[in-house]
Amino acid sequence: MTAHQHGAGTRPRLVAHVVPAGERLPEPGELRRHLARLLPEAAIPTDVVRIDALPRTASGKLDRAALPTPGAADGGPADGRTPRTATERRLAGVWAELLGRPAVGVHEDFFALGGHSLLAVRLAERLRERFGVRVPLARLYGAPTVAAQAAYLDGAGAGSDRVVPLGGTPGAVPLVLAHPLGGTLFGYRELVAELAGEFEVLGLQGDPSSGAAPGELGALAAGYARELAPLLAGRGPVVVAGWSAGGAIAHEVAVRLREAGVPVARLVVIDAEPGRAPGAPAAADGSDGADGGRPGLTVGRLEELRAAVLREGPGALLADAASGRAGAVLATLGVDAAALAELDGPTTATLLAYWRDLLAALGRWRPARFAGEARLVLSLADDPAERERAAAGWRELTGSLTVAYTAGDHFQMLRRPHVGAVADAVRDRTEPRGA
Structure with missing residues (x-):
């Protein structure tokens, strides 16, 4: 290659x-x-x-x-199916520009062609400019082909902006995956591929390009649960899971689904920090949230980066990353500084504001107790004392907890081969893998 x-x-x-x-x-x-x-x-x-x-x-x-x-x-699309309608032709032209391709077939997958989360943000910007329609990131993930996106645009944007079908087997056990701090679901692609034959997968997608983050994590989870409840009614027990900050969101969503009468078979928390007990003081910089234990990631540092982008443009991120100031923050978010710098200044600042505000909400989070079965996946790359502290914290917040381990670190565990241990926890196979 x-x-x-x-x-x-x-x-x-x-x-x-x-x-x-x-x-x-x-x-x-x-x-x-x-x-x-x-x-x-x-x-x-x-x-x-x-x-x-x-x-x-x-x-x-x-x-x-x-x-x-x-x-x-021949310069033609790989799938041989050229655009058929005016909307498809305009949309395929936008795709070709962003992906650097001579042509795009109407059924080719945006992400299979090299698209990624930040390129999806640029696509949303371009669609707003060309079509006059704001397309939420959830729709870009749930409709990753020219044909599906054209149908969405022609339909004036019907459907949920936050609950996204991610694939799997229709009618199988529902699996709900909650977005992490970045607000998107792209990191779950390999996990979804592992579980597609056993679950019907729904994703909870944030909208970081809007800049709007919740004041409280509970309010965010309550909104997600309200949208999920009618989709899950009569379906039988559901599995709710989340990685990193998504583990905190998944926990709160599972609590609220149960309150709404939706049976939850189990909660799966993937390498997330437990919230502090009610009454405990929050860290002033927001560093005690579910992602706050990661080096360099604080509300203050995200605000510093946002202010630098507003003053100097997105290129400031590349200079900061090279000097090390921004490197730790962006690495913890799993964000490529070069890809982020390709966005315009206002959009980049909006993303940083969303991450800042959601991190602050995590720092204020005082979790309710989920009185059901839970699975916790931790990394063997972490210090044993840190693993025990995390496990002890989640035991206080759940009815029963089983802990599994993977050799992959915080980011590797959602990638092959380490994702197998995470998939086993979702399936309820509790034997440690990758140990």
Whole structure:
């Protein structure tokens, strides 16, 4: 595989050049789905190019410069299905600009083509400019093809902005995944792939591009539960899960679903800090929330970055990351400084304000008790005393708690191969994996 850049200002795309063993080359989507079972998401190619043989130099080494670029042969969309309506044509043009592709098929997946959470924010901006419609990030995740997004735009934006169908098996046990501090669901893609055959998966998506974060975590969870309750009525017990700050949100949603009469089979908390007991003082910088234990991540530092972006533009993030000032904060959020700096100043400042305010809400969080079964997944990379402290905290907040472990760190645990331990906790297989 090689990285190719298509045009100035575009990010490199990972390209696989394939020599078929027989006459037939599997479809690009089929190949990507196969590789998704073997490779981490970042290593899955966005383009697949068929070649008859690998080009060689005179010395017999691979001649990378001679490998054809994607679309060089015909410039058409990989799935062969060109836009059919005016909306699809306009939308496909926007996609092609952002993804650096000559053309996009109407059924190609935005994320399979190299899209990511911050590029989705840019897509939402571009759609607002071109179509005059504000498209929530939840809709971009739930409708990741040109055809589905065009139908949404033509339908004047029907549907929930916060509850997103993530796939899985219709009619199977419902699994609800709560967004972490970043507000998006993109980090759960490999977990969803692991569980798709056993659950019908719904996601709770924040809207960080709006800049609006709740004053209290309980209010956010109550709103999510109100939208979920009619969708889950009569479905049988549901599993509610969340990673990092999403674990705190999942906890509160599970409490409120039970209060609304929705049976919850279990809560799954994935490497999240427990909230403080009622009456305990909050840290002034918001660092005692479910993500606040991560190095460098405080309300104050996020506000400093936001102010710098408003003064100097998004390029300030690159300078700060290079000097180390912003590096720890953005790394803890799982955000690429270069990708964030590609946004315009107001949008970047809005994202930082959302993260700041949600972190502050986590710092003020005083959890209710979930009187049901819970599973806690912790990282063996963390200090044993920290793991025991987290487990003790969650035992106080749940009816019964089983702890499982994975060798992956806080970010690796949602990636292969470590995501298997998380999937087992969701399935209710409690044997430690990756230990």
